[in-house]
Amino acid sequence: MYNQLLTKIKDKSAQVAVIGLGYVGLPLATGLAKCGYRITGLDASAPKVDSINAGHSYIPDVPSTDVADLVNAAALNATTDYDTLRELDIIFICVPTPFDSMKAPDLTFVRQAAAGIAPRLRAGQLVVLQSTTYPGTTEEVVQPILEESGLIAGQDFFLAFSPERIDPGRADYTVENTPKVVGGINPESASLAGELLARLTPQIHYVSTPRAAEMTKLLENIFRSVNIALVNELAVLSERMGIDFWEVIEAAKTKPFGFMPFYPSPGVGGHCIPVDPYYLSWKAREYDFYTRFIELAAEVNGDMPYHTVELIGRVLNGGGKSLRGANVLILGVAFKPNIDDARNSPAERVIELLIREGANVSYHDPYVPQFKVGGDIVLKDKLSLTNVPLTAASLNQADCTVIITGHRDIDYKWIVNESKVVVDTVNATRHVIENRAKIVRLGAPLKME
Numbered sequence: 320m321y322n323q324l325l326t327k328i329k330d331k332s333a334q335v336a337v338i339g340l341g342y343v344g345l346p347l348a349t350g351l352a353k354c355g356y357r358i359t360g361l362d363a364s365a366p367k368v369d370s371i372n373a374g375h376s377y378i379p380d381v382p383s384t385d386v387a388d389l390v391n392a393a394a395l396n397a398t399t400d401y402d403t404l405r406e407l408d409i410i411f412i413c414v415p416t417p418f419d420s421m422k423a424p425d426l427t428f429v430r431q432a433a434a435g436i437a438p439r440l441r442a443g444q445l446v447v448l449q450s451t452t453y454p455g456t457t458e459e460v461v462q463p464i465l466e467e468s469g470l471i472a473g474q475d476f477f478l479a480f481s482p483e484r485i486d487p488g489r490a491d492y493t494v495e496n497t498p499k500v501v502g503g504i505n506p507e508s509a510s511l512a513g514e515l516l517a518r519l520t521p522q523i524h525y526v527s528t529p530r531a532a533e534m535t536k537l538l539e540n541i542f543r544s545v546n547i548a549l550v551n552e553l554a555v556l557s558e559r560m561g562i563d564f565w566e567v568i569e570a571a572k573t574k575p576f577g578f579m580p581f582y583p584s585p586g587v588g589g590h591c592i593p594v595d596p597y598y599l600s601w602k603a604r605e606y607d608f609y610t611r612f613i614e615l616a617a618e619v620n621g622d623m624p625y626h627t628v629e630l631i632g633r634v635l636n637g638g639g640k641s642l643r644g645a646n647v648l649i650l651g652v653a654f655k656p657n658i659d660d661a662r663n664s665p666a667e668r669v670i671e672l673l674i675r676e677g678a679n680v681s682y683h684d685p686y687v688p689q690f691k692v693g694g695d696i697v698l699k700d701k702l703s704l705t706n707v708p709l710t711a712a713s714l715n716q717a718d719c720t721v722i723i724t725g726h727r728d729i730d731y732k733w734i735v736n737e738s739k740v741v742v743d744t745v746n747a748t749r750h751v752i753e754n755r756a757k758i759v760r761l762g763a764p765l766k767m768e
Contacts, residue, residue: 320443321507324408324477328514331355333408335515338432340367340397342590342660343449343483344413345378346494347519349385352394353495354518359407360397371397379659379686380487401435409445409515410436412461413483415590416450420695422597424453426460433464440468445477445511448529451536451595453602456480457529458504472504479503479512480529482536487589488658498522502532540595541613546581547592548616551623554583554762564762565746583762585627585723585744586665587620588654593663624668627761628676631719631742634759638740640718643677648707648717650734651724652684659686666690666723671698681717683709685726711737722747 327333333356337348340362352358362368370377374387389395404410414428429450436446446465448457457480462472472478481501485494499516501523503509513523526532550568557564564583572580587593596617600610632642652666653659661667666682670692673680682690684706694701707713709729714720714737722731725747735741735754744761751758759765 320475321477321511324443324445324511325514327408328511328518331518333515334359334406335409335411336361336404336407337411337413338362338435339412339414339428339450340364340371341413341415342378342380342487343485344411345371345376345381346485347411347413347449347483348395349381349389350494350519351515352389353385355394356515356518357393358389358395359403360395361399361401361403362397363399365399368397368399371395380485380489380493401439404436404439405441407444409447409511412436412446412448412450414450416452416594416598417590418594418597423601424598426452426456429456429460430464433461437465437468440465440470440476442470442475445479445508445515447478447512448480449483451482451540451591451598452533453537453598454530454533455602456533457502462504473508477503477505477508477511478529479508480532481512481516482532482539484536484539487660488655494519496520498524500524500526500532500535502526502529504529534599537595537599540591541599541616543581544587544592544596544620545613545616546579547584547587548619550581550583552619555626557762558765561764563760563764565749565760582746583744584623584665585669585761586623588662588664588666589660590662593617593620624665624672627665627669627721627723627742627744628672630744630759630761630765631673631721632676633765634740634742635719638718642673645678645718646716647673647678647680648713648720648738649680649682650684650709650720650722650729651726652682652687652690653724653726656724656726657686657728661687661690664724667692668697669721669723670704671695674698674702680704681707681713683707683713684724685709685728714738 335356336359337344338361340360348358348360374390376383376386412432414432417425419425470476484497501513517523554564596613603610653661654664688706690704692702720738721742725745731748732751735751741758
């Protein structure tokens with residue numbers, strides 16, 4: 320079976336399924352299709368499936384022209400029907416892995432995907448989990464579900480883990496040139512997964528087990544979480560000490576070795592950095608181990624939206640205006656600049672806290688037309704906010720304009736000019752010279768500049 324599948328991978332006759340057509344799955348599906356494989360995307364969302372089959376992409380990193388060309392060439396199709404898996408050779412699982420309200424891993428989508436595969440699994444197939452998760456998921460969660468088919472992993476079918484490394488909005492490193500890490504339950508599983516992924520990206524790094532590959536992904540993101548927490552903590556300290564911490568970072572960057580710049584923020588967002596530390600901390604308790612350092616970093620980052628709202632309140636108070644009843648305009652709700660991905664954005668908690676304190680909140684984000692908040696411990700009611708036009712009137716009406724995400728194509732000089740006061744949490748106004756008396760920056764002296 321190994322040789323048969325290996326031959327199919329090499330001559331590109333292997334047919335591949337990608338379960339989950341989101342920010343990870345769709346780039347993988349189109350990337351493999353461009354390499355010459357026939358790809359079937361499988362997703363529970365009928366609108367997503369219809370969009371792909373119509374040649375339209377809903378992921379900015381994947382151009383619609385690419386999807387249309389691949390669909391027209393019969394290299395890519397999408398479906399909601401798991402029965403299609405019976406005829407395919409390789410199955411990737413790229414579904415979300417969120418956490419629940421108690422910050423415990425929620426593997427519902429992974430389990431559902433594995434349960435959907437199991438009754439259709441046949442001998443000789445390769446299953447590759449790509450969803451970010453805690454060490455042990457592939458062997459402790461996915462493998463037992465798949466083996467309910469009566470087939471044995473490593474004997475009748477192949478199983479591996481290869482973490483996704485998607486960074487939405489990034490053009491220099493994509494699914495097609497970012498090195499891949501692969502860990503299989505046996506050498507044959509790792510080899511087959513690596514052989515296929517090597518067609519997509521030439522650099523494949525093998526590790527001994529799926530657990531090692533799963534831990535690799537967590538290390539990558541926890542490294543970022545810890546370093547972001549460090550600069551966030553120092554930024555808050557610098558405010559009290561009257562130091563511009565952004566200036567300090569620029570100075571430290573001049574050292575050609577031993578330093579990597581990270582930047583303060585109103586919190587962390589996206590699918591990985593706010594989630595992954597909790598996955599590992601949760602799993603560590605099974606081993607009577609408490610990841611205090613990791614959890615402290617998560618705590619520091621989790622406190623930043625609260626600090627941001629406190630900063631807004633102090634700025635308004637300095638102008639004789641209370642937070643209750645104030646009109647606050649939020650600029651940017653995506654979790655990072657120049658993308659439409661608002662998952663776990665710090666803007667969500669900032670807005671919830673502002674509303675809870677009685678502020679009237681609106682937002683502008685050219686990439687996010689609707690933004691949902693609430694339905695949690697901070698704000699019970701669920702609210703759906705609609706993007707407001709960025710006009711002189713909307714800026715003039717706001718008692719405070721707050722920059723949460725520094726999108727590139729926004730004229731911050733004009734923003735400052737038209738606003739009463741600006742709270743800049745990401746140093747987006749660093750090049751604005753005029754009207755600096757209107758600006759208060761997170762991580763800088765607590766006074767109007």
